[in-house]
Amino acid sequence: MMKILAVTDEIVERIYPLAANGHFAGVELVLSCGDLPYPYLEYLVTMLNVPLCYVPGNHDPAFNPNQLNTRAEGCENVDGRVVYAQGLTIAGLGGSPRYHPQGVNQYSPSEMMRRAWRLALSLLWNRPRLGNLDILITHSPPLGIHDEDTQAHRGLQAINWLIRWAKPRYHLHGHVHFQRRNLTPSVTQLGATTIINVFPYQVIEIQK
Numbered sequence: 001m002m003k004i005l006a007v008t009d010e011i012v013e014r015i016y017p018l019a020a021n022g023h024f025a026g027v028e029l030v031l032s033c034g035d036l037p038y039p040y041l042e043y044l045v046t047m048l049n050v051p052l053c054y055v056p057g058n059h060d061p062a063f064n065p066n067q068l069n070t071r072a073e074g075c076e077n078v079d080g081r082v083v084y085a086q087g088l089t090i091a092g093l094g095g096s097p098r099y100h101p102q103g104v105n106q107y108s109p110s111e112m113m114r115r116a117w118r119l120a121l122s123l124l125w126n127r128p129r130l131g132n133l134d135i136l137i138t139h140s141p142p143l144g145i146h147d148e149d150t151q152a153h154r155g156l157q158a159i160n161w162l163i164r165w166a167k168p169r170y171h172l173h174g175h176v177h178f179q180r181r182n183l184t185p186s187v188t189q190l191g192a193t194t195i196i197n198v199f200p201y202q203v204i205e206i207q208k
Contacts, residue, residue: 001205002086005048006198008033008139008174009057011040015201019047024203029086033174033198034094034105034139035059038072045074051085053078055094057139057175058152062104078137080119082126087208088134089126091119091166093159096140096175099152105139109157116158123166133168134206136193141173145188146197148176163193170206171195 005027007015018024030044034057045052052075056063063077064070071077076085078092093115098106107115123133140156141147142163147155153176163171171193178186178197186197196202 002029002088002208003027004204004206005030005044005201006033006172006196006204007031007036007041007044007201008198009035009177010200011036012200016043019044024048027203029053029088031090031135031137031172031198032075033057033137033172035174038069038075041072041075045072051076053083053085053090053092053137055079055092055137055139056105057094058096058103058105060094060105080115080122082119082122082130082133084130088206089130089132090135090137091123091133091168093119093136093138093162097151097154097156107156112156112158113161116162120162120165133166134170136162136166136168136171138171138173140175141197142171142190142195145190145195146173146176146178146186163190163195167192169193170204172198172204174199 030052032054061070079094095105142159143155188195
């Protein structure tokens with residue numbers, strides 16, 4: 001079994017001493033589903049000394065290769081990409097539904113579907129080398145699963161399509177601030193895929 005630390009959306013102050021004191025010593029990989037300050041991610045990758053893959057959320061800056069504050073140093077942005085980390089094939093799709101005309105990392109349904117198609121092509125191209133998809137990380141949830149009935153927090157149909165097509169073992173997302181006292185479950189099974197709202201963080205054990 002392999003331990004993964006998944007984080008999203010909200011800084012958890014107690015993670016600082018937990019990471020410094022070895023609480024996450026068994027973690028082999030960190031995954032971020034977006035909307036976290038990049039210094040927070042940089043702290044985790046420094047203290048835990050394991051790979052960290054992330055996608056941007058709708059509150060993250062637009063990526064600019066000439067600006068240091070638009071990326072997390074020492075971490076890997078997997079938005080629209082397929083990577084191999086710690087023996088797992090991981091793909092990412094960042095952003096949220098468009099709810100502001102000039103919003104950063106926000107997409108209309110057709111824009112997100114095109115992004116999902118491009119990611120699917122990348123998965124097909126890399127399948128002979130990397131195998132089937134183990135983990136899909138997104139910022140937004142799928143439509144009708146862990147989402148809310150508001151323009152900003154409604155799920156994305158493109159993610160449903162990608163899950164049905166790629167059949168990842170796990171899909172991790174954030175964006176919806178799930179509270180433990182809510183009746184809404186944070187884990188849902190959709191076919192072969194376990195969908196997890198990791199807000200604000202979870203340690204997940206998976207089989208390599």
